[in-house]
Amino acid sequence: MAGLKPQQISAHPNPFPKKPWHYVSALLVIAYLFYSIGTMGLDWQRFIEGLGHADKLLDRMFPPNFSRWELLLEGLMESLEIAVISSVAGIFLSLFIGLLAARNFMPNWVSVPVRGFIAICRSFHPVIIAILFVKSVGFGALAGILTLIIATIGFIAKLFAEAIEEISFKQVEAIQATGANFISVILFSVMPQVFSRFIGFATYQFDSNLRNSTMVGIVGAGGLGGTLFSAFQRFDYDFVAAILITIIALILFWEFLSTLVRRVFQCRK
């Protein structure tokens, strides 16, 4: 650099010290990679072999075969039915459960167990819950609906409780002071604060239920998943491709629809 004598540069401490923990964590990650690949017995050869299979598989998947479209449609309809019913029932129940879990409205002996229940609903993967329901209520859409109701409660009730806990009581107080009755107070001071967030949760959850409803069929809980699984087992890979395309299209369609819905209710992102 112009103007600086060489001796002066070393007089100042380096303003960019090497942070040891960056190296340590990088080393840890690499060490972990070795460890995990080792313990799990992943080996390169198998991977390469697999790639060969993948090539053949892709060949068999394309072009996708829609000739069994009635079966496809049936599975699709059932998935939609499961998603709609479980979303509506689940959200409806979540409104009450979420209210019971709100710590600013409810005493601890109510809110704590309810929160615990919600946590349990969230902890298990929908597939596991689906298996349990299939074993207890049998194959078909009922198991799927019950599963997704539980999944919905785990998500919506929690968010709803949090939304209620965050409301400003000042607005509630003001509406109470006008002499409005309880329902009017809720409508005018609580609802405006939570409604747009609620639409956001509801559309997200429907998306999630739609995805899950195409999957729980793999364990027998109804919907497109069952069709998919049978196709796999029969090695009908071109039909598999058709089903996958349908699922992707369905989810894309809902993503588009949900932005419209949110715009109609004018929710801020």
Place this chain on the structure above:
Amino acid sequence: MSQINHQWQRFTLAQKLSRYSVYLLFVMALVMSMRSVEIIPEFFFDAPEQMMDMFSRMWPVDVAFYPITVHAAIIETLNIATLGTLVTLIFAIPLALINASNVVASPIAHWVARFFLVSSRSVNSLVWALLFVAIFGPGVLAGVLAIAFRSVGFVGKLLAEALEEIDMGSVEALRATGAPWGAVMLKGYWPQVMPAFYSIVLFRWDINVRESAVLGLVGAGGIGVVLNDSMNLFEWQQVATSLLAIFAVVIMAEILVVNIRKRMI
């Protein structure tokens, strides 16, 4: 006294129509679904009893079963989740960069990247697992790849959004000095996106732990395999052991993530 009658409407006509249409469609969807879904009413009313029966068969939990099989399988599940998340980054980071409008400007590139990200997200990890089991055979490899492929869409999308939200000022300053592309990435984008990056990766890892637990049901390794075997043998107490192990691991992962998050903020 002259009276001016003021008009007030909460919603414009257009708004009213669109709101009503949404409500109408919603009700129609519900009614149609309820009419056409095939549920045998007896099964519905029988359900609570059946569930109680199943739970009673799971008690007492078979604790001795744990060290034999469950422990190793749970560790394998954790490894699938972690390795899968790491592998995700290999694909997700480039795709996120391409998809971010402030990194790559070409709309075609955006659409291509978006296509991959959306398809990855739309297919469940379980379905990916089916696919990879068909390709690579049953085992852990299928599981790791299933987790990786599913997570790419999630991580890629959120990372792209985080990238678009950074302040471009420092990036512009670096570009103005003539710094090479790598330096601009490392010193301009990365420091700003770093907290979001770790947050997203941790979030996805947490979800992946849950997902990995079930992949074994289709043969992709982990505790799911043990669960599947126990269920096929109707060993409900062993099923309970596996379920509890899964539950414990999920809770621990969640606590871990929450604590790391707290220390990051």
Place this chain on the structure above:
Amino acid sequence: MSAIQRYLDVKGLKKQYIEGTPILKGIDFTIEQPGIIAIIGPSGTGKSTLLRCINRLVSPSDGQIIINNQDTSKASGKALRQLRRQVAMVFQEYNLVERLSVIENVLSGRLGYMSSWQAWRRKYTQQDINTAFELLAAVGLTDQANKRADSLSGGQRQRVGIARAVMQDPSIILADEPTSSLDPKTAVEIMVLLARFAREKNIPALVNMHDVKLAQRFATRIIGMSNGHIIYDGPPQNISDDILKEIYGGESWLD
């Protein structure tokens, strides 16, 4: 109907939130004249509690509060709501429903007169809508009618709060430190509005305030509280420095 109209009669009002630490230790006063009545006193002395006992946002521990010949200290249910709609409140932090528009906030003053169904369907009478717009014009916010409440400035929000209060067609207005969050100029504007509505509607407005000078300027009567009791109750001119010292304690803030 008695010869002297009693807007408000407070007898022996006591309130304690925590056992053994009473905030209000026996408050007695009567309001027979319309106009602004200012309540002054140090923070924590119970001014806010007093107002909230009158519209029962807080329940008194003892005593009577008589409005329009009814003792409201024990009222509940429908009677309580009817009481509340007669007693309008203006809040220090405006307490508007932020996501609703200005005009909806003003109209919400009528909720005490509407059923839940009407409230949900937003079925306000034409008369109500007209009154709401007139009030908005009176407070100078006609142009803001359809804007969201949280897009307004503090002074504007308080004006909406006052419009909402007057919308209730109350027999008494309570204002809990309505000017404490506002700059001096806006504070005067708000007091001017309150004085004007009190005069036009011929009702009393009970106003908590910190600013003694402002109180003396606008109030026809001043009530000074200290330590849970009323220490002074009379015309603003008669407040001497000694009395202020007794109310607030300490001298250095005087002049």
